[in-house]
Amino acid sequence: MHRCDMTQIFKFGGASLRDADDIRHLGHLMADFPGRPLVVVLSAMGKTTNALEALLDAARGNDEANYRERLENLRRDHLAIVGALFGSKASPVAQRVEALIAELDQHHRTLAKHARPFHYDQTIGFGELMSTTIVSAWLEASGIATRWQDARRLIVTDDCYQAANVDWAATTERLRELAWDDCRLLVTQGFLGGTQDGQTTTLGRGGSDYSAAILAHCLEAERVTMWKDVPGLFNADPRRFDNATQLEHISYAETIELAWHGAKVIHPKSLAPLQRKRIPLTVRSFKAPRTPGSTIDADPRHDGDVPIVILREAQILLTLYPRDFALMDEAHQHDILGHLVRVGVHASMIDSAAMRVSLCLDRPTGRLEALVEALSADYRVVRRNNLTLLTVRHPDDGLLEGLSAGRDCLAERRNADTAQRLFPGDQCPESWHLPT
Structure with missing residues (x-):
């Protein structure tokens, strides 16, 4: 890295990538951060990973009609978003999505008799590959200089499929080898990694948060921001408790306790890489980006302010x-x-x-x-x-x-x-x- 040192990592989950309007909104949000080098980590759109798991089951169950219907639904849904975004100019992006669908189909044809964890990891990440393809093209078309990057070539792991372990030294080296001089916004996939010999791995369900933390740790980022469909962290699930209150600040240790006990806060593995480098994490609202959000860092003074x-x-x-x-x-x-x-x-x-x-x-x-x-x-x-x-x-x-x-x-x-x-x-x- 040279004159464009990395300073922030942004992560957007599937709930922030449901349709074309969400992608347009993401573009407006990125435009509010001019001149600041960023890595943007994206999940698959909406419930795409669930759909890919069902497709995997159909492929392994030799249910051809069900498999074909599910594959076509994935193709149709993603191409509909491409069409809504790019209109008559959609052809290059649509062709890339079509190529990914064809590659996914080929993987299922050739891997159905392999062990399920290996088959799973070679196919389940196509949701992230398609979402990043579409979003990076939209950002570039909106005037935001963008570079698509394959996370399978950035995050180096072992071959423990479906729960891969990160090779921190090799990942740091891969990231430092990238040319950052062009100051382009880098868009990459959450959830995915790759072995030294090129096999795709995954970091576990919900692993996109972990991906953002890995990149922040290895790049010594200033901050990680998780953009979600809620304005921050709460002292109870606001969908279940009518008087839940937002937490402005909690520590890494308190957040790990909450995740351990089942709170849907942050992927539990995400905190340790940030804590080791004392990198703060902020959870903010995708729909209301000007609101302050909730911050997680090393300071424990506010832990226990409210139950x-x-x-x-x-x-x-x-x-x-x-x-x-x-x-x-x-x-x-x-x-x-x-x-x-x-x-x-x-x-x-x-x-x-x-x-x-x-x-x-x-x-x-x-x-x-x-x-x-x-x-x-x-x-x-x-x-x-x-x-x-x-x-x-x-x-x-x-x-x-x-x-x-x-x-x-x-x-x-x-x-x-x-x-x-x-x-x-x-x-x-x-x-x-x-x-x-």
């Missing part, structure tokens, strides 16, 4: 009892946690007593069924479904009791700064109110 409430639904409670009437001591708990690690299941809450251990887990998956089978060999397992886990950071007793009123507490855990209670899901409303 923060997290709901985690469709939970499963497994309560384990020893078959031989033994105490559930450290050895038994070590064994139980080992089972969780081996099958790759995260416990949202663990509550233990002398003769039982209770595990609160996410909704059923194949891995959960494997866990129950393994535990049943040594323990009596009682299972309850359709539960809601309430987590409150920095609780006060009045708030906790108000949120619990009229609900049966099936399990509870509390320490100095976090309280959790588990309720039957049918006792929990769609709309909540924070007691004051």
Whole structure:
């Protein structure tokens, strides 16, 4: 890097890229940052990744009619956006989108018999490839000097498909090799990386946030801004709590706690690369870019200013009892946690007593069924479904009791700064109110 040192990384998620109007709005937003070198990281548009996962299932299931219909829907939807943006001048961009659809189809034809994780990573990122192709062309046509860059050639990873690990040194070297002298805005894909030998990898669902953090870390950026469909971070989900309040400032550590407990804040892996370089992250409104947003950085002074409430639904409670009437001591708990690690299941809450251990887990998956089978060999397992886990950071007793009123507490855990209670899901409303 020379005279155009990188200073900011912008990331736009799928909710900010639903249609042509959103892309026009993105262009206006970029025009407000003239002369400032930027990297823009984009997710796939709207629900494209979900559609690509369904396409993958159809390809692997040999469901030709379903596969063809889904592929055509992807093609039609993206070309409709191209047409709305470029009108009669759409041909070059449309041709690039058509070429990507043809490449995607060819990958599915040749990879359907490979292991699913490998097949997944070679095909699922075409949503990001199409969104960045369209957006970079629109920015260039709008007079913003833009360069499209393939993230598969920037972020170097191992071959752990669907959850690739970053080679930080190699990624830093790749980025430093880029010519930054032209000061063009660089547009690249979130979620994607690549091995040293050129195989595409992904960083896990929601990994576009992580992509922005990786680039910021390696480029020693001044700041990362996540542009979302909300004005910032809140002390409760504003779609569920009618009196949620915005958080102006929280620390990296507090944000990691919230993500650990299930808050849909920032991809959990995103914070460590930023924390190591002390790079602040701001969450701002895509629709109202002049509003201040919420900032995450190293300063913990505002952590705990207000309680923060997290709901985690469709939970499963497994309560384990020893078959031989033994105490559930450290050895038994070590064994139980080992089972969780081996099958790759995260416990949202663990509550233990002398003769039982209770595990609160996410909704059923194949891995959960494997866990129950393994535990049943040594323990009596009682299972309850359709539960809601309430987590409150920095609780006060009045708030906790108000949120619990009229609900049966099936399990509870509390320490100095976090309280959790588990309720039957049918006792929990769609709309909540924070007691004051």
